[in-house]
């Protein structure tokens with residue numbers, strides 16, 4: 001009894017699943033729109049003939065409604081990466097509504113939270129909670145209000161198109177999700193039922209699943225050329241299924257850039273981003289191409305792009321990080337500072353005693369195991385034993401490669417006292433350290 005009382009105080013998402021409460025965990029509106037209606041659509045498709053004009057119309061409407069999400073909901077409203085004229089806004093609000101993924105206001109506020117709180121508990125579709133969770137379970141299950149990542153959507157609340165669409169969202173689903181594609185097919189070529197099932201329900205099922213892939217697949221599959229601290233990734237497969245939203249590592253990176261790097265130059269912009277997801281001309285990004293075309297026919301303006309220099313800085317930093325990681329895994333020989341110091345006489349005496357040591361640039365190398373493998377021959381390397389072979393190694397007849405220099409460093413065993421700059425540098429460093437550590 002005490003337990004059930006305490007459970008009543010807890011939000012349903014904090015209570016364990018039981019046979020009695022499971023239905024209270026479910027967000028039934030979302031579940032109806034993304035699972036139940038599409039399920040019945042699939043059942044209906046099994047006994048509805050697919051006619052060619054309907055198939056073509058379904059694909060065309062798939063692209064329109066997909067663009068409503070990618071170019072409209074995402075790049076225009078969530079990120080403000082360009083400005084759209086009123087007719088374009090109305091078009092994107094209508095076809096975006098036809099994608100049946102919530103209103104612009106709801107979708108954009110979740111998406112801004114996703115960017116602001118990526119991979120944390122406040123990320124509404126954090127991939128850290130599992131790929132399926134980030135794909136659609138975050139909508140099927142009720143989320144804990146305590147974990148809601150708050151964001152500023154005051155600009156959306158002032159946009160009459162956004163408010164109009166949000167207040168009539170139910171009608172938008174009915175009209176642009178189902179009735180409009182049905183009426184086009186019905187009046188166009190008499191296929192009312194096929195229009196509803198294929199261009200309506202199955203088409204929005206595909207658009208929904210494609211968009212959900214940006215939240216799941218694009219945080220799970222692919223490369224991280226700009227930043228690997230969080231989960232977003234670039235992959236051509238994700239780009240193909242999402243009208244170009246697959247270059248997600250870049251997208252998350254530039255969305256965070258203003259607060260870190262470009263705040264001074266972009267203070268007038270509240271949610272700046274780049275209107276592109278793919279920055280190379282050969283990468284698949286039809287959303288970017290559409291926005292570019294709209295600009296050239298006067299429907300879109302102020303397309304935002306980050307400076308190439310800033311983008312390249314991110315790419316180079318990530319490359320450097322990878323190089324450093326790789327470098328740290330390799331054996332570069334004992335560092336000069338840790339090598340013991342020998343006098344020249346000791347070095348010569350050790351060689352006379354049978355050791356195969358060679359001095360190069362003031363550093364003693366033990367080549368015992370390498371003599372037989374020396375690509376230049378046993379005789380040549382043997383001639384350097386007990387001597388200073390700096391000139392022999394560094395120039396003259398044979399110029400050793402980088403690989404040879406690296407291999408040589410792995411054979412270091414000591415430094416010669418007074419044997420050159422290396423030893424002097426080493427002593428200097430030691431003195432410096434001693435000076436720093438002494439009070």
Ligand SMILES: [Zn+2]
Pocket residue numbers: 074078079111115251255
């Ligand atoms: Zn985004």
Ligand SMILES: [Zn+2]
Pocket residue numbers: 114214215219232248252
């Ligand atoms: Zn993301």
